[in-house]
Amino acid sequence: MEGLMSFLTLVLESNDVLVERKDGGRIEALLPRDIATSLGIREYQTFCFDSQEARSDDLVVTYDSDLIDRLSVLLDRKGQLSQIILPGAFIRRDRAEESLRKRLVLNNAVYRIKDFEEKRVAYRVFNLKYTAISDEKREDIITIIINEATLSFPEEMLEVIGPYLREGQEPNESVQIPSSRPIEEVYRMALRVLRRKIGEELSDFERSMNRRLKKDILRLEDYYETIKEEIRQKIAKKNLEGEHRKAEESRLKATEVELERRIKDQIEKYSVKVESKLINALRVIVPSALFNVELQRKKEKREVKIGYNPLLKKIEYLSCEGCLARGCYLCDDLHVLCQRCFFKCPGCEKTLCRVCYPDSCPRCKGIIDSGL
């Protein structure tokens, strides 16, 4: 309850409310009229966070209180965007190159460092809330960090910037670091990473639901198989011919159709819809370094930017364009791929790129199974 008390104190104080702590887990507040009205409370109000200690005039506040919902009015559009600038660190080019050579390993292509520049790089931290609705609802908040210059997503950096957030800093409006690419691209990348992370978070839930779905379907298949077997036995036992046989065969077919329909219903019942919403975003400016690297496979070339992260002291890896894992192959169209997205078709052994051929093999038309 201490956490709740501190939070309420901070929110009220940031809206010019006079707040004083009292004994017994209580706070006293003197609110401007408009604030009091929007919260639906008195201008002089005491709050208590322990229902056992509450006095008659106290407003008891718990995690379930309606007051928590009403606080959104006070927050309004505050804190939607912020920016911090981290201090620089000396970047040794040789160390950065060593890290690049160690971490960028392409198994079927070569690369060449064309350029190295030290510059301020902006990272965008997105705090996104997702809601997954099936026969139950679950919500969570996921934080994602994207390098605006390279679209890499070094998650370890979130821990590293933590202390800087605690120190607190007023954003310096005069420091304008224009983004090297449209914000839509950065945001879209964040959404891709979000989907991957949601998939990871929901994997146990998904496994449990798949189990239940499979059980339900097996039960249905069992039940309808019994009916079908009865029909088959009737045909055989009574040695049906002509019209009667046709009638029973069409009953058999109808049973199969009904089973398919019921199975589809079950899949629909367990289906999960996931919505996401941005809570707020933070721009983190870091003096950093970028490599311009030329990738080459056969005669085709492609330039990419790879960031050196001075806080993590390593290269941010090139991510696979299929699944965002670490890339270590190039296809003939120079898509960067991991070893799962650069694979052999099970039907005809042709090597395929998942980005070029997401659905089926161009040679044998075999359907690509995405469930690895």
Next chain:
Amino acid sequence: MRKFVDHWARQKMLRQLYAQANKAFKQKSYKTEAPLLEKILELEPDRSDIIQRLGSLYYNELGDFGKAAVYFEKMRKMSHPLELFFHLGYCYYQCKNFLKARENLEKYLKKIQGQKDRQARELSKRAEGLLESCKEQLIREKERKLQLKEERGKEAATKKMPPVQEVSSEQEKATPLTQPAKEEREWRIKITYLPPEDKATIELLKNSSYDNLANYQLRLQYHHLTLFKGYDELVCLNQLHNVEKFWYQIETVKKVLKQFRGRVLLCDEVGLGKTIEAGMLIKEYLLRGMIKKILILTPTSLVSQWREELLTKFDLYFATTDDPAFKQSPAEFWKKDQIIASLNIAKSRHHFQSVIDKEYDLVVVDEVHHLKNRQTLNWKLVDSLKKRFIFLLSATPVQNNLVELYNLLTLLKPGIFKTESHFKKEHVRRGNSRLPSNREKLQGLLREVMIRNKRSLVDVRLPKRFAQTILIEPSELEKGVYERVSNFVRENYHKDGNMNKFTLNLLLMEAGSSPFALKESLNKLLDRGNMDMSSVLKLKEIISLTQEVSTLEKGKRLLELVKKTGDKKIVFARYYKTLAYIASLLEREGIPFTQFRGDLTNLEKDKALTQFRDGVDLLLSSESGGEGRNIQFCNTMINYDLPWNPMLIEQRIGRIHRIGQTRDIFIFNLSVKDTIEDYILRVLDQKINMFQLVIGEIESILGNMETEEDFEGIIMDIWVKSSNRQELEEHFDDLGERLLEAKRSYEKTKELDETLFGDDYEV
């Protein structure tokens, strides 16, 4: 001639079909009429009236829009009304073929332009609405296809993807993976990601005016708080100590909070941590300020275990009926806010009224199958309690028949099944009171109140356990010490005096561990004074003998064993003096080891485990060794001494035999001949095969035993009352039989519960 005959036969058939179809039409038996008309059409394919009729039948009466569309398409080739396009469009819309639906609706709207009659206007409105909807659906389909493309790329990065690591170039030079062949009919749930509100978000992100960090953090904190409100985030998770939290436990807690509103029957299979789940729930409710007065009712043998777990893992102190304070002032005891009580004590005549007079926020009942009969005091006690929330825990809720389930669930939700006779009528199969009459129906009701996680759900495939007892012949000196202690305890056990049972138990336990552990307690006892001369002399004699002991036979056997077993191993001993002795042995032999004791700081404990994992092969540990930490890299344990309580033995084993362990477990028990530990091992190992049981099963078996005493008390009673070896063996045999009976009963119950519940109640 033949042609004439065929034609005649065909005409006859047609007449019959028409007659039947007419009859069906008059009787409004459309399902019969349709196939008859289809047969007519087979014989006379150009009959436009039949085609029209079939189209109308499927469209208006039978609701089969797919088939209706087939016939309407045929009608298009003949002369037809304008509305046909509308109807076709509608049929395709219902069949989710939005492209064709749009095509036909647009055609209809184009052709009907200018028409002003009422029907045309109405249909035109409908057509416009449908067209709008089609366009939306087509856009969504397009987006979905795009998303699917992305997802296919992303799907490899779900749980089966390994975490990103520094990968050596040798590893990455592997040839591209071959895709596995598509499995036949693999059913998977659909996860659809709805597109977020891009425009508004992009506009916001383009804004270059920034707010301060404090507001940024406040906003984020606020949204986290809202998750607490919906129980999507648990407040308690960061406040647990040495608890490995599994996803199914967290999901269980959330479900009880969100859906079950604090009233639940928790029936996880053994070894999955029902106590942890209950502890998390208690902690969560406490932190949210929703409860204050808690009563936990358990079998006598489990009281101390509950107290220990709640204290060490959840920082929750509970008064228990094992405490001296309870005996001193029961009235004051029952007024306390947080109590763990033995069910037997709570229901007794002396205490029943005090227990039910109080109002509780939460009541937890462990091994709740003891409440299976409504006529018993157990059930009446729990029913009489005034409570807001109640958790009933049992791995085996139904032992004999379904009426037991009725009795339990009536405690949770009175009236859920109305009366017993109503319950039997609705849910119990005639002639077999162990099976439901309608499984689906019962399931629907039970799902509102029961959670039962199974090992298969959480993917717990624990390897086997193998145990070996090494029986050691003590030296004459060691034998002399033990016998003297044993006699001393027997003589003083039922005497009123300075030495309570707890002290005497401790002396015998320490004697079973090592004379070094014993020496300190004996000296303390002497220092306390207030003993008769005879006792003092006896104690001094024992102390004198312990001082002569330098090397123990058990110590020698331990060294032999340690040298023989090559792999990493943990050696458990209860007492620090025993640990010190073993440490000195190992040092003398030059065997590297590290120590883990309860009195080390967290940092020291972590260091010890790191050393054990990365450096040395032997961990010397007290009871707390590795609790809550991952030491599944080790698969061998040696019990230098043995706790008398099988659950403590189980806890030791559970340090390495738990979720995450991939190798078979080897357990070595060092047992000195003719000590209590020797007899205990005979009962546990030879009688009920305890070391081969699944983790947690011993708890269920002990819970099945009808006893007012805890296990240690039972052992001590046997030891004290037996005057010779024969009596000892008889009494321990009896205990073994009781355990065996409890085990049999448990196994039968397990089977019944599996039949009844299957895996339908997982979280």
